[in-house]
Amino acid sequence: MLTLTGPGGIGKTRLALRTLTTMAAEFPDGACYVDLADLTNPDLVTARVASAAGVAEESGRPLLDTLADALRLRRLVLALDNCEHLLDACARLSQRLLASSAELRLLATSREPLRVAGETVWLVPPLPVTATGTSPGDAVQLFSERALAAAPGFALTPENAGAIAELCCSLEGIPLAIELAAARLRTLTVDQIRMRVADRFGLLTLGDRTAPPRQRTLRAAIDWSHDLLSQREQVLLRRLSYFAGWSVEMAEQVCADEQVPAGSVLDTLGALLDKSLVIREPAVLGQARFRMLDTIREYAADRLAAAGEAAAIASRLRDYVLAEAERNFAVGMALVPAPWQDRVDVFRRYDVDAHNVWLVLSQCLADGDVGSGLRICTAIRPCMLVRGEFAMGCAWVDAFLASDEATGVPPGIRGPALIGRAQLTLSNDPAAAEPAARAGVDLCRDAGDDFWTAAGLNLLSEIAVHTGRPDQAEEFGREAAWIAEAAGDRWNEGWALGIRAAVAGLRGRMREAAELASASVDVMRAIDHRWGVARAQLGLGDLARMRGDFADARQQYMEALAYLREINARPEIARCLSGLGRVATEAGATTLAREHLTESLRLSRDTGTRIGVARGLESFAALAVREDEPERAVLLTAAATALRETAGLPPLSGARADRYLAPARRLGDAAVAELWARGLE
Known part of the structure; x- marks a missing residue:
């Protein structure tokens, strides 16, 4: 027995008829088609099938017995179409006929399985839209x-x-x-x-x-399916429509009440899955995932609105997303002890539930719930940094801060949001990030929040590094480290050490820089945070490359790259690949250098990281010098210079610029000037 399942309108009947046409010649007794769509009395199912098969009722004998005997010796394919509203009767009939007729083959269509022994269930998929070969989809x-x-x-x-x-x-x-x-x-x-x-x-x-x-x-097609549901199934279906996708655990926490007790959610969800109103998705983090076709979801959402439950479900989902986001932040930022794999899972969980997060943020904005919206933005900020979602993160925070209700938000919520906003701005415009960072630090001091005060000071230190102010960077970094150490905040302590290493490198104190970077690695390893380790190793790789130790630089970059790929930290992967590309360039491995630098530049471009793009252009300029292409080196150096100026980044040092431009001097001053002007455009 084969049962074709799927939602209304998916084409089960048409597929069954085509299958019968194809198979009929293989059976000496042909094919028999029985449409049950208009039958409402389950007691008449056997009579309808008997009539279609040409079997007459015998006096004093159950019709099912007569039908079973009549079909016993036939080699026949029997199709029962539209069984979903007559499941029990169709299941009893099918079971009896299959048990008594060895040569009988049953083909059924239903919006849910009949659950008959020997039944194979095949979910009819939607029609493919994309073309195969030269034919349209x-x-x-x-x-x-x-x-x-x-x-x-x-x-x-x-x-x-x-x-x-x-x-x-x-x-x-x-x-x-x-x-x-x-x-x-x-x-x-x-x-x-x-x-x-x-x-x-x-x-x-x-x-x-x-x-x-x-x-x-x-x-009408979906009404038919909906009307066959139990009351509990109808309630859960409409509530699930509020999700972009969900797990069983999410449904239990958001959708359960006295109408759908938490203990019944699993079985009720299973029933909706059987009835083809819910789709099973691949598991994520050990949890089965589910969604609805948009058509079903829109229908169910109308039912949710009509029932007057939309606001309540929206509120429950907001509370769930906020709690999960803040718990994930605590794990991801080492505020609670956790193994590295748990921290990796934070970023994977963000990916799978991002659409629910945007849905909740949109609702918070519409409701004027600025406090909850900003708390969620702050909690997901590390994930947005790792994914390079800088512009989107800034847009959400700006939208909430521009709301009329923003003035009443406590400093303990507003301050971290401003610091997070500044960190998202850092890669594109360090100078523009500073006012929000300073304002955020002041608010966090007032709120007595040591974690965010230290984080804001670290950010100000990093901004000062990017804008060429090493003295201020050192001052901010030392204060951040002092606050973090006093609070037992190892993440900000490690971050501060890494930035101080960069400051020492700017000042040419390479030994001190290496010691500070190594200390940062040690702190991050102590809390089992490989993202932090990788960030520090990037600094160590840069230092090794600057002193000409390319073997050590490559080792540091490769170790960092493995950690960064675990969480798909795209902006930092780009930086790591850029370092590897420069090392390969120095080693004369130009093909490998081009591969690394191309991927690096693509990632920086895709995430909108202008400092990464500028560094990528400079790396390609170095490669052009290595390959004796002075014209291209001038163009690329000029383009990087223009981008640094636009982004408010420190200008390229004279020594480095001269390395890229010196080979072109043989072309003549006029030619170099013309190339430079073209590159600036």
Whole structure:
């Protein structure tokens, strides 16, 4: 027995009919198709099947016995279509027929399995939108066929193929939705349909009048499934629509109450999964994940609003996201003891639940809940730094700070948010980051928050390094270290040591710089925080490269790169690859250098890290010198110079600039000036 399952409109019936047509010739007694869609009385299922199979009732004998005997010797494929509202009756019938007929093959369609012994369940997938080979995707092909029927003269062309594919993608490849959309071509263009598909339930209403009522509109197709649910299943379905995706644990914490007790969520969710209203996703961090097709989710969200529960579920999800974000921050920033793998999981958890976070932040902004919004922004800030989501992080914080309700936010919330905002700004405009960092430190001092005061001072120290003020950098760094040590805050202590190492390097005190960087590594290893270790090793690699110890530099970079790739810290991976590229350049391994530098520059560009882009251009300038391409070296050096000036970064030192430009002097001053002007553009 094979049961085709899937949501309404996915094409189960059509696939079953095509399968029967294909298989009928393989069975001496052919194929028998039984449509149960219009049958409401489960006691009549056997009679409907017997009638389709040509079996008459015998007086004084149960019809099921007669049917089983009649089919016992037949080699037949029997299809039971639309079983979902008659599950028990269909299951009993199927079990009896399979047990008594060795040559019988059953094909069923249902929105959930029948759970019969020997049943194989196959979830019918949506139609693929993308093309295979030279043929359009199945979804696009279906739209084109139905469009031609609705609007004679319609043709799939290179000009409209993209819009059709986008439309089919937004309809998630659901055949019924695609057919209903194509029917609208009588009055709308493809682009007009695509723009209106956001109101899919209002738009997709022109079905085939000969089709069953439940297949004439998209809403009717889903109504059919919804009406077959138990009350508890209906309640959970509409509440789950608020999630972008979820785990069982999330559903238990956010959706449970007296209508859906926490202990019942698992089984109820399983029932929705069986009924094809929920989709199982790949597991993440040992937890099964689930989502809905957007069409089902929009329908369920309408039900949630109609039930008046949207505000309550939004509030519960906000509380859940806030608690999880702050717990993850404590683990990720070593405020609580944890093994490194737990810290890695913090960043992976952020990736999988990011859409729920944006949903909650949007709701906080709409509700004027600035306090919760800023707390969430602060808690996810390390993840955004690691992923290079600088602009998005700044936009969220700015939106909350610009709100009318922001003035009432306590300094203990506003201060960390400003420091986080400044840190997100650092890579693009260090000078612009300083006012927010200073304001944040003042607020955190007032609130008595040692962790964030030390973090803000470390950030001010780093800003001073980037803007060429080593004395101020040293002053801020020493104060940050003092506060962190007194509070037992090893993360900020290690961070302070790393920045002080950079200051010593700027001043040419290489031995002191190496000692401070090594001390930073030791602190970060003591708390099992390999991100912190990698940041310090980057400094050690830079120092080794500056003193010409390329073997040590490569070792430091390679160890750091392994740690950084574990958490996909893209901006720092870019910096590490840049260092490896420079080492390879010095060693004459130009092909390897180009590979490292290309990936580094791409990552810096993608994350908007202007200091990384500037350093990348300079690294390519060094490679151009090595490959005796002085013209390219001048262009790249000029471009890096312009970018540093635009971003408020310290200018390239004269000695380094001269190394890149010296080989071009043989071209003549006029040629160099022309190349320089082009590079500045």
